[in-house]
Amino acid sequence: MTSVMPLRPPRGPEHRPGRKPAAADRAAGARRGSGGPEPGRRSWWGAVFAGPHSVGLAIFTLLPIVASLVVSFMSWPMVGERSWVGLGNYSDLFSDPVFRTVILNTVGFVVLYVPLNLMISLGLAAWLTPRIRHRHVFRVLFFIPTVTPIVANVVVWRMLYEPGGLIDATLDSTVGVQAPNFLVDENWAMLAIVAMSVWQGFGYNMLLFSAALDAVPENLVEAAQLDGANAWQTFWRVKFPAISPTIFFGTMMTLITSFQVFAQPFLLTKGGPGTSTETLVQYIYNTGFQVQQLGLASAGAWVLFVIILGVTAVQFLGQKRWVHYE
Amino acid sequence: MSSLQTTSRPRQAVGYALLVAIALVFLAPLVYMVATSLKPAAETFSSPPTLWGSEIRWQNYADVFSYLPFQRFVLNGVLVAVVGTLINVTVAVLSGYAFSRLRWRGRNLVFALFLATLMIPQDVLVIPMYVMMQEFGWVDSFQALIIPWAFTAFGAFLCRQFFLTVPRELDDAARMDGAGVVRTFLGVMLPLARPTLAVLAVFTFIAYWNSFLWPLIVVNDVNAHATVPLGLQQFFGQQGSQWHLVMAASVISMLPTVVILLLLQRHLVRGIVTSGLGGR
Numbered sequence: 001m002t003s004v005m006p007l008r009p010p011r012g013p014e015h016r017p018g019r020k021p022a023a024a025d026r027a028a029g030a031r032r033g034s035g036g037p038e039p040g041r042r043s044w045w046g047a048v049f050a051g052p053h054s055v056g057l058a059i060f061t062l063l064p065i066v067a068s069l070v071v072s073f074m075s076w077p078m079v080g081e082r083s084w085v086g087l088g089n090y091s092d093l094f095s096d097p098v099f100r101t102v103i104l105n106t107v108g109f110v111v112l113y114v115p116l117n118l119m120i121s122l123g124l125a126a127w128l129t130p131r132i133r134h135r136h137v138f139r140v141l142f143f144i145p146t147v148t149p150i151v152a153n154v155v156v157w158r159m160l161y162e163p164g165g166l167i168d169a170t171l172d173s174t175v176g177v178q179a180p181n182f183l184v185d186e187n188w189a190m191l192a193i194v195a196m197s198v199w200q201g202f203g204y205n206m207l208l209f210s211a212a213l214d215a216v217p218e219n220l221v222e223a224a225q226l227d228g229a230n231a232w233q234t235f236w237r238v239k240f241p242a243i244s245p246t247i248f249f250g251t252m253m254t255l256i257t258s259f260q261v262f263a264q265p266f267l268l269t270k271g272g273p274g275t276s277t278e279t280l281v282q283y284i285y286n287t288g289f290q291v292q293q294l295g296l297a298s299a300g301a302w303v304l305f306v307i308i309l310g311v312t313a314v315q316f317l318g319q320k321r322w323v324h325y326e
Numbered sequence: 327m328s329s330l331q332t333t334s335r336p337r338q339a340v341g342y343a344l345l346v347a348i349a350l351v352f353l354a355p356l357v358y359m360v361a362t363s364l365k366p367a368a369e370t371f372s373s374p375p376t377l378w379g380s381e382i383r384w385q386n387y388a389d390v391f392s393y394l395p396f397q398r399f400v401l402n403g404v405l406v407a408v409v410g411t412l413i414n415v416t417v418a419v420l421s422g423y424a425f426s427r428l429r430w431r432g433r434n435l436v437f438a439l440f441l442a443t444l445m446i447p448q449d450v451l452v453i454p455m456y457v458m459m460q461e462f463g464w465v466d467s468f469q470a471l472i473i474p475w476a477f478t479a480f481g482a483f484l485c486r487q488f489f490l491t492v493p494r495e496l497d498d499a500a501r502m503d504g505a506g507v508v509r510t511f512l513g514v515m516l517p518l519a520r521p522t523l524a525v526l527a528v529f530t531f532i533a534y535w536n537s538f539l540w541p542l543i544v545v546n547d548v549n550a551h552a553t554v555p556l557g558l559q560q561f562f563g564q565q566g567s568q569w570h571l572v573m574a575a576s577v578i579s580m581l582p583t584v585v586i587l588l589l590l591q592r593h594l595v596r597g598i599v600t601s602g603l604g605g606r
Contacts, residue, residue, distance in 0.1 A: 043428070043430065043507070044430070045428050045430070045507045045508075046424045046428035046429060046431075046433060047424075047430050047431075047432075048424075049421060049423055049424035049511075050420065050424035050425065050433075050436060052416075052417045052420060052421075053418060053479075053482055054421065054436055054440075056417060056473075056476065056477030057439075057443060057477045057478075057479055059477075060455070060458075060473065060476075060477050061451065061478075061479075062439070062443065063454075063458070064451045064454035064455050064458060065446055065450065065451060065454070067454035067457065067458070068451065068453055068454040071453065071457065124348075127345065128345075132342070132345070138349055139595070140587065140588070140591050141349055141352065141353060142352060144356065144584060145356075147532055147536075147584070147586070148536075148579075148580040148583050149535065149536040149538070149554065149555045149580065149583070150536060150538060150555070151536075151538050151555035151556075151558050151559055151579070152555070152558060152576040152579045155558065155562050155572055155573075155575075155576050156356070156358070156359045156573070156576055157355060159359075159362065159569055159572070159573065164371040164373065165371065166354070166355075166358050166375050168373075169371065169372065169373040169374060169375040170375055172374075173374030173375070174374075199352070199355070207595060211595070256447065259447075260447050262449070262539055263538050263539070267559065281449050281539070284452075284453070285539070285542075285543070288452075288453050288456070288543075289456075289543055294453050294456070294457060297453050298453045298454065301449060301450040301453055302450065304447065304449065304450060305446070305447060308447055309445070
C-alpha cells in the first residue's frame with residue numbers, strides 16, 4: 001500500500017534523461033516511439049495477453065473508485081440501514097471542526113515536509129558527485145529507510161523521542177538540558193513527525209536527483225567553468241535547469257505521497273496531543289473503521305483525492321516557469 | 327576538472343569528514359535500534375546513552391517469538407508478498423507485451439485507462455475495497471491481503487517500456503522460423519525481459535512486505551493473518567515499555583528489505599532511476 005503507486009514508466013533509450021513524465025506525452029510516445037505499433041495483423045492475442053491484467057484492474061481499481069464516489073453520497077454504516085443522503089456527508093464534513101483541523105494539519109505537514117525533503121535530497125545529490133570516494137556506499141545508506149517498513153522506522157523513532165531516549169539522554173549528558181517531551185508537546189509533535197518523515201523519505205529523491213546529475217553532459221559544465229562560473233553558479237545556472245524535469249517529477253511524487261501521510265502520526269502520536277497532529281488519512285481511517293461510517297469516510301477520501309488532483313494540476317500549470325525540456 | 331584544481335586538499339578532507347559525520351547521524355537511529363535490541367531490559371534507557379549493555383542478549387530475539395507468534399507474521403508476510411508478486415509480475419509482463427508488441431482493437435483506450443489509474447491514491451480505494459471484501463466474504467483472509475493490490479498498473483508500463491526497446495528483427499526472425507505469438511513470447515521475449523521482471527518483482531515484494539494501512543483495516547484475527555508491520559504494531563501495543571523486545575522485532579521486520587537492498591543495490595538503483603519506482 002505504501003508504495004505500489006509508482007508513477008513513471010522507464011524511459012526507452014530513445015528518450016533523453018529527464019524527459020517530461022506527462023501521461024499524454026507517454027501515450028503519444030507509444031505511437032511514434034522506437035517500438036511503435038508493430039507490423040502484422042490485428043488479432044485476438046492482444047486481448048488474451050492484456051485480459052487478465054485489465055480485468056483485475058477493472059475489478060480492483062476502476063470499480064472501487066466509482067463505488068467510492070457513490071458511497072460518498074450515502075449514509076453507509078458498517079452494519080445497518082444504508083440510505084441516499086446526497087451531499088449530506090460533504091456538508092457534515094465541512095461543518096465538522098475536527099475535519100477542518102485535520103486538513104490544516106495535513107497541509108502543515110506537507111508545507112514543512114516537502115521543501116525539507118527536496119532541499120536535503122538535492123543538496124546531498126549535488127554533494128555526492130562521482131569524485132566523492134565511496135559515493136555508492138553513501139547513496140545506499142541514505143536509501144535504507146525508504147525500503148524498510150514504515151512501521152518499524154516509526155517504532156524506532158518513538159524510542160528516540162521518548163523522555164530518556166537517545167535524544168533526551170544525549171542532550172542531558174552533554175549539555176545538561178532536558179529535551180522537550182516531543183510527542184506530547186503541542187509545539188513539538190508535528191515537527192517531530194516531520195523530522196522522522198524527512199529522515200525516512202529523502203533517500204529516494206536523492207537517488208533520483210543524483211542519477212539525473214550524473215547524466216548532465218560534461219561539456220555544459222566545463223563550458224560554464226571556462227566562463228569563470230564557480231561551483232555554486234555552475235549548479236544553479238547549468239545543472240539545475242538540466243535536471244529540472246527530474247526535480248519536477250520528484251516534487252510531484254513527494255507532494256502526492258505526503259498528502260497521504262498516515263503511519264507516522266498514527267503510530268507516533270495517535271494524532272495527539274488532542275487532534276493537533278491528526279491527518280486526513282487518519283481521519284478517514286477513524287471515520288470508516290472506528291466510527292464505522294463508511295459513507296462519511298468515502299466523502300473524506302474524495303476530498304483528499306480532489307486536493308491531490310488540484311495540487312497536481314497546479315504543478316503542471318506552473319512547470320513552464322522553471323522546468324526546461326530540451 | 328577545474329574544481330579539483332581549485333579545491334584544496336585540506337578543504338576536501340574537511341568536506342569528506344562532514345559527509346561522514348552526516349551519514350553517522352543519519353544512521354544513528356538504526357544503530358541505536360540494533361544496540362537496544364541486544365541490551366538487557368534494565369539498561370535500555372541509560373544516560374549517557376551507551377552502545378552496548380553489560381551483556382549482549384541474543385535471548386531478546388528468542389523472546390520476541392515467544393511473546394507473540396512473530397514467526398507466524400513472518401510466514402504470512404512472505405506468503406502474501408510472494409503470491410502477490412507472482413501474480414503482479416505475470417499479469418504485467420503479459421499486458422506489457424500486449425501494449426507494445428501486439429495489435430488489437432481498443433488497445434489505446436485500454437492503455438489510457440491503465441495510465442489513468444496511476445493517478446488514484448490507494449487511500450481513496452481503501453473504503454470501497456473494504457466494502458467489496460465484505461461482499462466477497464473475504465474480510466480477514468489472505469486473499470484480501472493479496473488480490474486487491476496484485477493488479478496495479480505500473481508493472482504493465484515497466485514491461486511495455488522494456489519491450490519497446492527490443493529490436494523488431496527478433497520478432498521477425500522468430501516469425502520466419504514459424505513461431506506463433508505464444509512461442510515468440512515465451513521463447514524470445516520472456517528470457518530477454520528477466521532483468522526488468524526482477525526489478526519489478528523486488529519492488530512489488532517490498533511494497534507488500536511493508537504494507538500497513540490495508541492489513542490494519544482488513545485483518546481482524548491478528549494471530550492468524552497479520553503480516554509483519556501489523557504484527558509489529560500489535561507487539562508494540564502490548565510490549566510498549568519493553569523497548570529491547572520492540573527493537574528486536576523492528577530489526578527482524580527490517581532485515582529482509584535491507585538484505586535485498588544490499589544484495590541487489592545496483593539493479594534497484596537502475597530500476598528507480600529509469601522508472602521512478604518506489605517513491606514514498
